[in-house]
Amino acid sequence: MPSPDFVVRAPYVVTCDDAMTVIEDGAVAVRDGIVAAVGPAGAVPSDGAELIEAAGRILMPGLVNMHCHAGDSLFRGLVENLPLEPWLETVWKAERAILDPAACRLGAELGLAELLLSGVTTVMDMFWFPEETVRAAKALGIRVATGGIFFDPPGMDGHLADRRLADAAAFFDAVEDEPLVFPGCLPHGTYTVSPEHLRSAGRLARSRGGFFSTHAAETVAEQATVTGRYGRRVIAHLAEHDLLGPDVVLAHCVHLDAAEIGLLAASGTHVVHNPLSNLKLASGFAPVPALLRAGVNVALGTDGAISGNDLDLWLAMRLAATLHKAVTGDAAAVATHEALAMATKNGARALGASDRIGSIEAGKAADFILVAIDKPHAAPLFDPVAHLVYSAGRGDVTDVFVAGRRLVESGRLLTADVAALVAGVNALRPAIAAAIA
Amino acid sequence: MPSPDFVVRAPYVVTCDDAMTVIEDGAVAVRDGIVAAVGPAGAVPSDGAELIEAAGRILMPGLVNMHCHAGDSLFRGLVENLPLEPWLETVWKAERAILDPAACRLGAELGLAELLLSGVTTVMDMFWFPEETVRAAKALGIRVATGGIFFDPPGMDGHLADRRLADAAAFFDAVEDEPLVFPGCLPHGTYTVSPEHLRSAGRLARSRGGFFSTHAAETVAEQATVTGRYGRRVIAHLAEHDLLGPDVVLAHCVHLDAAEIGLLAASGTHVVHNPLSNLKLASGFAPVPALLRAGVNVALGTDGAISGNDLDLWLAMRLAATLHKAVTGDAAAVATHEALAMATKNGARALGASDRIGSIEAGKAADFILVAIDKPHAAPLFDPVAHLVYSAGRGDVTDVFVAGRRLVESGRLLTADVAALVAGVNALRPAIAAAIA
Numbered sequence: 001m002p003s004p005d006f007v008v009r010a011p012y013v014v015t016c017d018d019a020m021t022v023i024e025d026g027a028v029a030v031r032d033g034i035v036a037a038v039g040p041a042g043a044v045p046s047d048g049a050e051l052i053e054a055a056g057r058i059l060m061p062g063l064v065n066m067h068c069h070a071g072d073s074l075f076r077g078l079v080e081n082l083p084l085e086p087w088l089e090t091v092w093k094a095e096r097a098i099l100d101p102a103a104c105r106l107g108a109e110l111g112l113a114e115l116l117l118s119g120v121t122t123v124m125d126m127f128w129f130p131e132e133t134v135r136a137a138k139a140l141g142i143r144v145a146t147g148g149i150f151f152d153p154p155g156m157d158g159h160l161a162d163r164r165l166a167d168a169a170a171f172f173d174a175v176e177d178e179p180l181v182f183p184g185c186l187p188h189g190t191y192t193v194s195p196e197h198l199r200s201a202g203r204l205a206r207s208r209g210g211f212f213s214t215h216a217a218e219t220v221a222e223q224a225t226v227t228g229r230y231g232r233r234v235i236a237h238l239a240e241h242d243l244l245g246p247d248v249v250l251a252h253c254v255h256l257d258a259a260e261i262g263l264l265a266a267s268g269t270h271v272v273h274n275p276l277s278n279l280k281l282a283s284g285f286a287p288v289p290a291l292l293r294a295g296v297n298v299a300l301g302t303d304g305a306i307s308g309n310d311l312d313l314w315l316a317m318r319l320a321a322t323l324h325k326a327v328t329g330d331a332a333a334v335a336t337h338e339a340l341a342m343a344t345k346n347g348a349r350a351l352g353a354s355d356r357i358g359s360i361e362a363g364k365a366a367d368f369i370l371v372a373i374d375k376p377h378a379a380p381l382f383d384p385v386a387h388l389v390y391s392a393g394r395g396d397v398t399d400v401f402v403a404g405r406r407l408v409e410s411g412r413l414l415t416a417d418v419a420a421l422v423a424g425v426n427a428l429r430p431a432i433a434a435a436i437a
Numbered sequence: 438m439p440s441p442d443f444v445v446r447a448p449y450v451v452t453c454d455d456a457m458t459v460i461e462d463g464a465v466a467v468r469d470g471i472v473a474a475v476g477p478a479g480a481v482p483s484d485g486a487e488l489i490e491a492a493g494r495i496l497m498p499g500l501v502n503m504h505c506h507a508g509d510s511l512f513r514g515l516v517e518n519l520p521l522e523p524w525l526e527t528v529w530k531a532e533r534a535i536l537d538p539a540a541c542r543l544g545a546e547l548g549l550a551e552l553l554l555s556g557v558t559t560v561m562d563m564f565w566f567p568e569e570t571v572r573a574a575k576a577l578g579i580r581v582a583t584g585g586i587f588f589d590p591p592g593m594d595g596h597l598a599d600r601r602l603a604d605a606a607a608f609f610d611a612v613e614d615e616p617l618v619f620p621g622c623l624p625h626g627t628y629t630v631s632p633e634h635l636r637s638a639g640r641l642a643r644s645r646g647g648f649f650s651t652h653a654a655e656t657v658a659e660q661a662t663v664t665g666r667y668g669r670r671v672i673a674h675l676a677e678h679d680l681l682g683p684d685v686v687l688a689h690c691v692h693l694d695a696a697e698i699g700l701l702a703a704s705g706t707h708v709v710h711n712p713l714s715n716l717k718l719a720s721g722f723a724p725v726p727a728l729l730r731a732g733v734n735v736a737l738g739t740d741g742a743i744s745g746n747d748l749d750l751w752l753a754m755r756l757a758a759t760l761h762k763a764v765t766g767d768a769a770a771v772a773t774h775e776a777l778a779m780a781t782k783n784g785a786r787a788l789g790a791s792d793r794i795g796s797i798e799a800g801k802a803a804d805f806i807l808v809a810i811d812k813p814h815a816a817p818l819f820d821p822v823a824h825l826v827y828s829a830g831r832g833d834v835t836d837v838f839v840a841g842r843r844l845v846e847s848g849r850l851l852t853a854d855v856a857a858l859v860a861g862v863n864a865l866r867p868a869i870a871a872a873i874a
Contacts, residue, residue, distance in 0.1 A: 078819050080772075083767065329721075374855075380511065391742075395832020
């Protein structure tokens, strides 16, 4: 084996491989952005390469956030304490006034910086001007899954619905050689996009080998609208238009009946659970234990910062592990290893990228993070997996590597000037506030 | 006005007074551990006293955690992924093997250090050997509300039930001159303590001007046990024995009927909502919006680290603000100012200490914290209250003051050697693990 570029040693390496292997006093060797070796420290020699001693920290895969609208971070906390409908109307008013390409780039940088600092190394993002999201992701060094938006009403970009297919196709061309980008098609939802446009988006995604992702079954109102309009519930409607399958990622899936869970399982469709968004927007409780029992792959998402109000996948993981215990009355519902898998390898699987990301295994990308365990809330440490799920948080992430490149060091983002970014966003406040005045 | 000892200036002072006043570019002057003045920076001169510039931070009252078992932090993460009953049996086995006074002191130091680092300045704690909790609290500088435990079965301290009243009375004597201690009586619950002993505890607490706190209506099983044994539901049982009132603090109150909510409201009894514990132990969802509507004072708690697995009151606040939206289907349920009040002044009120703590007002104790707003998840900042409730977290707390004494500075606890504490606790791991082997 050729010498690695560098080796990281840590008291625990939580691999998130299929056996959820935890290596005490472990090490990971990295060469050309790939994990060259992982194992007990003694079995992973540094051969004179740089040795990073991650004392007092867990080494684990970077988190995979499978549903986000990073650019919406610009509207974080703008309106609160209203029922859903007037709240949404107000937020949309601000979006329509503010969202040009430059604002979307700024919002994306803000959201992606937050994600990296909290240990997310791959994010699926649905937002206007996705090419701006790609620019922000490249500048920061994070992996991003995104692509063309489909939305029948006039969008923030002023484009008409019939132009969207061309935009989406152009996106695939534009990112063909971008190693950090997973391209796909992201129609908004079955209640906002016609069956014809949904089908076009699906055909385009499949013809280009990309993913297809949409909001599905988030609210009772959405189910009622779709059922009223098409005579079928949301998941059946997607099935009718050939929009289920192992290349399909459905965000939310809160309101499902047994037949819909069966359709998702039989088709290998992936579900993204966004527990905090579902709580704050009063959407309800996704049937996660039933989905897991049916064999559906469930990943995790933060949703956007207007329904959060932050992009904290640690909180999503904690809620995924606890919320369903109270809902089902079963304190054993959703085990620790299941919750950790949702935040890591299940996301990779939903992206069709299990061979590259989501776990620390030789031959996969060197996307990993260091999580401090030297604070009171980490002691005693009996089980690193339980600790990560039930006690760790974004504030514990000290270092982040994507493809072997260190993007966060000792809590500092190396690829952006965070102070300038925060100041730049706050400088937009008057304009945003004026938009809803 | 005499010169202050020091003045802190911050871009926002969130006072948590009754009007939830937020002062932009504010300052707080401290003299003899008391807030001498609070207002716009220009109106609070430092008069040559030390000036602390809290740039990029919010100054707010220290958090008040009204239900905790700090010593139980020793068993954090020891057992997971079991149904409630076998899980509890295993944890209790470990507790019985480990909990002597020295272990309780260590566990209390661990838990209280975690609390201080996260911005909690007052905690109500129920645990064995409460005098050890007091020693730990004095060493660290945190305010603690605690006192004698009542439990009919043999306790961890080997004392019989009939000795507990004398122990509890001795506790009041022992802490008479401790300025940071709120003494009370803390029977475990109505299903573990006989009516006679509950009554004795209540009489003792009232005769000494202390609080009475117990677990109440946490689970369906508890309601069934109490109803089966006494022919009354839990809150009615407490009322029957004169154990409701403005000096009574009931932890949990998850399973209440309308009559019980009426009894709580009419008596001025305080409720402590512990949302994360209620989720993880599969207890259910407390009827917080109904309690608020009825006029009941609702405070927040973390519960212990075996049902958490940490002591994060920020998470409790976030859940208090979001969980009930999904339960009720109303996105306006529990407003931001209500959630922030639960984490601060409502706790002070439950302790009968509204004149001293819970908000930043002249004449009250200088218990306050600084919360960073210079990170991506704090931008843009439209409303500091919404930010604190929906986006801030324990990782943002940089400084903590209790009675004007700085206990945490730039994230470092000044009153304990955290590294030694964490190492000391981890050294106990083999003994704890052996206890359940």
